[in-house]
Amino acid sequence: MKKALIVGGGIGGLSAGVALRMAGLEVDLVELNQEYNVYGVGIIQPSNALRALDTLGLADECIRQGSPYHHFNMGLADGTPIGISGTPGLGHLPAHNGISRRVLHEVIFEGAQKAGVNLRMGLTVTAFDETDEGVSVTFTDGSTNTYDLVVGADGINSRVRQLLFGDVYKPRYTGQSVWRYAFDRIAELDNALMYFGRKTKVGLVPMTHDRMYMFCVTAEGDDFFIPEEQLVPRLKAHLSEYPAPVIANLIDQITDPKLVICRPLETILVPKPWHKGRVLLIGDAVHGTIPQLGQGASLAIEDAVVLGELLGKHDDLETVFAQFMARRFDRCKLVVDVSAQIGEWEQLDWQGKLPEGVNIGRTMGQTLGAMAAPI
Template sequence: MKTIEKVLIVGGGIGGQSAGIALRQIGIEVEIAEILPKFDVYGVGIIQQANALRALDALGVADEALRRGSPYPKVKMCTATGHQIAEAGTDPIGRFPSHNGISRRVLHDILLERSIELGVKYRLGLTVDSITDKEDGVDIVFSDGTTGSYDLLIGGDGINSKVRNLIFGESKPNYVGLSNWRYAFKRPKDLDTGYIYFGKKSKLGIIPMTEDSCYVFVVSAEGADNPFIKEDQMIPKLQSYMEEYPIPMIQELIDQVVDPKLVNYRPLETLNLPAPWHKGNVIIIGDAAHATIPQLGSGAALAIEDAVVLAEEIKKQDGAQAIFTRFMKRRYDRCKMVVESSEKLGEWELMEFSGQKLPENANIGATMGKTTGMLAQPI
């Protein structure tokens, strides 16, 4: 049985960098191939629930994320006019709060700093062109014509994963009919936690990122066939959604939406690859295997958890198939539940935004509560 000593990770996002850190902490040599020629992460925020912080702690970066982010308690769920109807989020786990808001760029920088500290090697501006699986490893031809040999290959290259398509054949993400808008602001003085407001045409959230900054997100239905928004429509459309909410804290921000290039807009897609997520000496993690929409704020958390669990299993050094089998046993049901629950919540939101009556069994609170309760359980 060959000892795993050298691993290639394709994709330098949250999942890929987390895997690099986790493997370096157990002494594995790691290279990360990232298709971007330089990192240029957009600076809008990300929600970290307590389970994400617990996973980041295993990577040695949770305290830094809390220091450079903004811890806050459970999110207040409100009507469009501001009447609170519920709270949402995982309970605190040990010393970790229910939530931490942080800029995605800042989180990336924290992971990059830790990766470099541990000796992760980066190769920017390239990806894999071919993968040849062997009994004792994988041979790679990169997009720049260079080659390499590794004991394992981890595909962490996102929802449109090249690794996934090379290993399992092409699989396309599913557009759910919803879109997500994000825009960063100076933090209002009365923003004491995260808030989510439910309107007739959209859902709006305002989330702390630091003591001085926050971001607003809007979930909307932009059309099942063509969710593309032209740049000159970005500002008026986002402002029009915000105008639905007569909350002083929101209304004061509308005039600050001025730069279309700072609007982060994307149609929402999911992907839930059937088990197994591995073949031979190749495994995929994060959005490459289980991309979810942000209705439960858990996409990045699942990728970080994947990285931590995979490193724990690799440390046992009992062969790729045994390692991957245990990984799937620990991860598949958990990730599948988050993807499916998020899809169901998105389906109900789309119905409401379209003026349709929800089915009798639609229970948003129960669905969120069951899933976040599961996420609080150990990984």
């Protein structure tokens, strides 16, 4: 096993680049975009994401450039506290780190460059051909190359998945959307917080000592494409059901529609196996999850770490792939399924139809606790 190609230079692909270089492989990575345009809101890194990044030597830099915190303070729309939630801290790592997506991307990108990943921007694959020598790959610039292993890390609308399995697996829209906006950090935000309204939930997450971002989860139904001129008024309308001063006092600061990031939430879980021939899929390409547990990127980084570890130990792909599936499938399935379930319960709750006995907070806490298990 000498030479690998990674398709997709997002969080999972770049992490895989570092992990495979640590396992001693030569690594080419192709990224569709000529330049990255990562939006300037943040991402939640629970302790298992930090543990995986630590294996790649990148956790300390994320923590240095981010903002560690212990837990989410949960509350009602008026701010009345109802409990705390989050992942447990692991070893010397904080329980969570909030970080700008742009900064996280830069940290992993620089890690991949330093590790010696050959990064090629503005390029993708058009075909794979399994031969006795390996996978012969044709690129969009007409060039070809042969690899011992190809890793598809090209996100929820994966082209590699389509090339491997056809159009069988497609993401499913869940009915929910997430709105996000970045602000100067307020002094009251010592941890992250999450408040539950009658028709939405809203959260604040620190990104640095002086910046934070807000997320607001809503059910936009089938009307999920929101024209730019409606972004600011509709986000403000959603937030108007929160009398809690930490939220209400921010509403006037939401002025620029270009900085309102609204995304419909989609999910996908490709059944086993996630490989065919010498090609393996990782990250959102096979287990794209909605962010109810803040675990999507964590899982993609964990995939990269486990793959690198297995490639460092075993020469034959059959063993690597079998052990990869044994260690990754159930864990990723748990996150995808529970996140989707929480999303459904939230929507039922907002319609006043939440079944009796359902405890969303407890389900969240139990699943996040399970993420502390070794990978």
